[in-house]
Amino acid sequence: MEITDHRPDPKVGDPNLDLAGVQGAVWELIVAPxxxxxxxxxxxxxxxxxxxxxxxxxxxTAEERLDVYANMYFFRIKAALEEDFPRTAAVxxxxxxxxxxxxxxxxxxxxxxxxxxxxRRLPAFVRARSGREGFPPWLGDLSELEWAxxxxxxAEDAPAATRADLAAVAPERWGELRFAAVPGxxxxxxxxxxxxxxxxxxxxxxSGGPVPDVPVGPRTVLVYREAxxxxxxxxxxxxxxxxxxxxxxxxxxxxxxxxxxxxxxAAEGTAEISPEAAEAAGARAVALLVSLVDRGxxxxxxxxxxxx
Amino acid sequence: MAVDxxxxxxxxxxxxxxxxxxxxxEGEPRCDFFEAISENYMExxxxxxxxxxxxxxxxxxxxxxxxxxxxxxDPLDTGYLRALRALAEDVAPEWVSDHLCWTGVGGHNAxxxxxxxxxxxxxxxxxxxxxxxxxxxxxxxxxxxxSSYMTYRASEMPEWEFVARVAEGADCGLLFDVNNxxxxxxxxxxxxxxxxxxxxxxxxxxxxxxxxxERGALLLDTHDSPVRDEVWELYRLALLRxxxxxxxxxxxxxxxxxxxxxxxxDHAARIADHPDRRSPxxxxxxxxxxxxx
Numbered sequence: 001m002e003i004t005d006h007r008p009d010p011k012v013g014d015p016n017l018d019l020a021g022v023q024g025a026v027w028e029l030i031v032a033p034x035x036x037x038x039x040x041x042x043x044x045x046x047x048x049x050x051x052x053x054x055x056x057x058x059x060x061t062a063e064e065r066l067d068v069y070a071n072m073y074f075f076r077i078k079a080a081l082e083e084d085f086p087r088t089a090a091v092x093x094x095x096x097x098x099x100x101x102x103x104x105x106x107x108x109x110x111x112x113x114x115x116x117x118x119x120r121r122l123p124a125f126v127r128a129r130s131g132r133e134g135f136p137p138w139l140g141d142l143s144e145l146e147w148a149x150x151x152x153x154x155a156e157d158a159p160a161a162t163r164a165d166l167a168a169v170a171p172e173r174w175g176e177l178r179f180a181a182v183p184g185x186x187x188x189x190x191x192x193x194x195x196x197x198x199x200x201x202x203x204x205x206x207s208g209g210p211v212p213d214v215p216v217g218p219r220t221v222l223v224y225r226e227a228x229x230x231x232x233x234x235x236x237x238x239x240x241x242x243x244x245x246x247x248x249x250x251x252x253x254x255x256x257x258x259x260x261x262x263x264x265x266a267a268e269g270t271a272e273i274s275p276e277a278a279e280a281a282g283a284r285a286v287a288l289l290v291s292l293v294d295r296g297x298x299x300x301x302x303x304x305x306x307x308x
Numbered sequence: 309m310a311v312d313x314x315x316x317x318x319x320x321x322x323x324x325x326x327x328x329x330x331x332x333x334e335g336e337p338r339c340d341f342f343e344a345i346s347e348n349y350m351e352x353x354x355x356x357x358x359x360x361x362x363x364x365x366x367x368x369x370x371x372x373x374x375x376x377x378x379x380x381x382d383p384l385d386t387g388y389l390r391a392l393r394a395l396a397e398d399v400a401p402e403w404v405s406d407h408l409c410w411t412g413v414g415g416h417n418a419x420x421x422x423x424x425x426x427x428x429x430x431x432x433x434x435x436x437x438x439x440x441x442x443x444x445x446x447x448x449x450x451x452x453x454x455s456s457y458m459t460y461r462a463s464e465m466p467e468w469e470f471v472a473r474v475a476e477g478a479d480c481g482l483l484f485d486v487n488n489x490x491x492x493x494x495x496x497x498x499x500x501x502x503x504x505x506x507x508x509x510x511x512x513x514x515x516x517x518x519x520x521x522e523r524g525a526l527l528l529d530t531h532d533s534p535v536r537d538e539v540w541e542l543y544r545l546a547l548l549r550x551x552x553x554x555x556x557x558x559x560x561x562x563x564x565x566x567x568x569x570x571x572x573x574d575h576a577a578r579i580a581d582h583p584d585r586r587s588p589x590x591x592x593x594x595x596x597x598x599x600x601x
Contacts, residue, residue, distance in 0.1 A: 020381035157353030
């Protein structure tokens with residue numbers, strides 16, 4: 001697999017380097033994608049320049065010493081990405097995963113103080129490689145779900161709405177309720193039914209066996225944290241749409257309306273919704289709301305007392 | 309020996325690692341205090357935060373960061389400082405520490421502890437930034453000496469002079485990592501006792517102990533093995549010079565069962581009981597290259 005080298009020429013060797021210059025020169029060599037030795041071979045005078053920057057001795061040359069840092073840079077971040085994307089890494093296999101991480105770090109070096117965020121652009125990076133040899137078309141969806149679950153696991157705590165909160169609202173004010181997703185809870189729309197293959201992908205990761213089939217989607221997936229663990233659940237059409245409305249802060253009354261049956265002659269203005277149908281729609285919306293509240297994924301954005 | 313320090317003596321503890329969460333919370337670990345990696349709990353909720361708060365209820369706690377990047381020529385990360393301050397306000401640690409190093413430049417982060425050149429320019433740069441960090445956090449901090457594998461030709465002073473002058477100039481504490489001076493002494497060919505003797509005792513708030521690994525002729529600070537005999541001996545000498553200092557055993561890779569880490573903690577406590585007694589089984593602090601003090 002070819003790797004494009006986008007590195008600027010190292011500035012090592014300038015005897016007047018200040019602290020910023022020293023750090024810049026060291027940085028360019030330790031992030032070189034194929035190691036310090038290869039980087040030194042690629043430009044005239046680079047080896048001499050390194051010797052002017054760093055000292056070696058009988059224990060190890062300057063190059064060998066710098067290479068310790070180059071290795072730690074790459075393998076520490078690669079290990080962190082493997083924790084965040086274990087199934088994606090397993091599907092690709094070690095060689096492709098290694099090259100993917102190399103390319104990814106060239107394109108998206110870590111810019112955040114926490115390793116937790118280093119993989120935030122990896123799902124899109126994987127998706128852009130869809131169809132290449134060894135990259136199944138659903139791999140972008142898989143990495144997106146893995147990333148979302150990790151985000152849910154670590155998301156900051158926030159007070160979630162409870163059944164008691166709902167019970168405290170007078171029934172006639174429920175239509176005015178608005179909600180929002182707690183940090184880490186989100187809806188993903190995936191082109192492939194990755195949730196259906198989630199467990200099989202985990203088994204493949206452990207066994208190194210053949211990659212399982214992933215059915216075609218689309219699928220809307222709720223990702224959340226429950227009792228401290230990250231989780232996901234595929235939602236069906238009506239529930240998926242209504243959940244999105246709740247996350248967007250729409251009035252609960254509007255959410256209820258999404259469960260009303262389609263009325264063919266609504267354009268004529270003559271349609272009527274039967275009381276039974278309205279009651280059924282309301283019951284479905286309430287059931288969804290309670291199930292989401294029980295999962296701890298909603299916070300009250302506008303209690304009834306503040307409605308208006 | 310009584311040394312006047314602005315922080316209490318906490319005894320002997322271990323690094324808080326998720327592999328041990330359950331045992332710590334469900335048992336009665338023989339541990340005086342814990343050290344948590346700050347970044348693992350900053351802007352993070354869920355189980356990690358729950359565990360940290362539960363541990364804090366039962367034990368003294370110190371926070372130890374890896375991303376302050378005090379020596380970088382990039383601007384200080386104000387978002388990082390805000391998040392660290394918020395965590396410190398939540399868990400009320402006995403103190404907060406980080407490393408005397410840089411972790412990135414040009415807006416990029418290596419997530420590694422890169423050594424500084426020991427120059428007057430770097431010294432002034434770090435001292436000024438430590439003062440700003442202490443203002444931003446509303447507390448003094450301690451900085452840890454890092455292990456190093458490379459030697460800058462630009463350095464104008466030995467590492468121990470640089471470390472001591474940072475502490476004095478910035479009026480901060482030191483987290484004295486005994487294994488790191490053993491590792492760096494091995495890698496650069498200096499006697500760690502020279503380093504030890506240059507450190508002002510009243511600046512030493514805490515000690516770290518850990519085990520290195522070998523890569524060719526170099527030692528790496530990997531925290532993946534037991535403390536070596538030479539490091540135990542150096543620890544004894546450190547206690548002779550510094551007096552009682554709060555001590556943490558660190559493991560970050562190949563993390564063994566809790567009992568094994570606690571056994572090393574116990575060993576540290578036993579040495580601290582009688583630092584004047586040199587065990588015949590203990591190695592030389594220089595790995596046998598230099599004669600006894």
